[in-house]
Amino acid sequence: MPAAIAPIPDFPATHLAFRDDAYETSLTARVIGVHEHMLILDQTIFYPSSGGQPSDFGTITRDDGVSFPVGDLRYLDPAKTIVGHRLPESEDPADWANRVVTQTLDFERRYKLMRMHSALHLLSVALPFAVTGGSVGTEDGRLDFDIPEAGFTKEEVTEKLNALIGRNAPITERWITDAELDANPGLVKTMSVKPPRGAGRVRLVEIGNPGEEPLDLQPCGGTHVRNTREIGRVAVTNIEKKGKQNRRVRIAFA
Numbered sequence: 001m002p003a004a005i006a007p008i009p010d011f012p013a014t015h016l017a018f019r020d021d022a023y024e025t026s027l028t029a030r031v032i033g034v035h036e037h038m039l040i041l042d043q044t045i046f047y048p049s050s051g052g053q054p055s056d057f058g059t060i061t062r063d064d065g066v067s068f069p070v071g072d073l074r075y076l077d078p079a080k081t082i083v084g085h086r087l088p089e090s091e092d093p094a095d096w097a098n099r100v101v102t103q104t105l106d107f108e109r110r111y112k113l114m115r116m117h118s119a120l121h122l123l124s125v126a127l128p129f130a131v132t133g134g135s136v137g138t139e140d141g142r143l144d145f146d147i148p149e150a151g152f153t154k155e156e157v158t159e160k161l162n163a164l165i166g167r168n169a170p171i172t173e174r175w176i177t178d179a180e181l182d183a184n185p186g187l188v189k190t191m192s193v194k195p196p197r198g199a200g201r202v203r204l205v206e207i208g209n210p211g212e213e214p215l216d217l218q219p220c221g222g223t224h225v226r227n228t229r230e231i232g233r234v235a236v237t238n239i240e241k242k243g244k245q246n247r248r249v250r251i252a253f254a
């Protein structure tokens, strides 16, 4: 269990650059604070562990060349607006205050997470049931569905999923207001991960070809590929019973 984090003082929201461009691999930022041995930057390229997707890896390098590996990233506030980047124990936070730093993303790992995360969106299309949980990894991923009986085989779902990937559909995002989301509650497929509220707006991710009914449309703060073709072939590796009402469906890159 990670140590509990003390209440966060007033910091401005971290600009989440990975939401502007998930393909960006390097970004300059300024250290604007330190909280519980975690650096707070004015903007971050690193995705913090959230919604079943693990933290990005990479390095943060000071303007004098000192660097440390990044791996423990988390939102420090319930509204998920401020990102903490954990410093190694050996580093004195005072040495990092107000520094300009360069963030370098381990993009090879991130890109696998982008592909798998995008594949899981399509899994929720292939299996149009309420989602109760999920997890994204670099080699595989899973969704838990709220259904009493599976009623489908691994082969059937694999075929459906690869057909969706083969639609070569763009994946795009746009923002709607909290009020617009409230007026369309059907957009929320995932019961376990509610879209973060309080910022007044919610990010909608759409998968679909222009002029056609979207294949998928749901609130999501994660990182995605630009087109379903980038996902590549995947296979359903396991369908498992998880409690009375749940089926856990696991997929992997083929």
Ligand SMILES: [Zn+2]
Pocket (backbone or CB within 6 Å): 117, 121, 205, 220, 221, 222, 223, 224
């Ligand atoms: Zn997503």
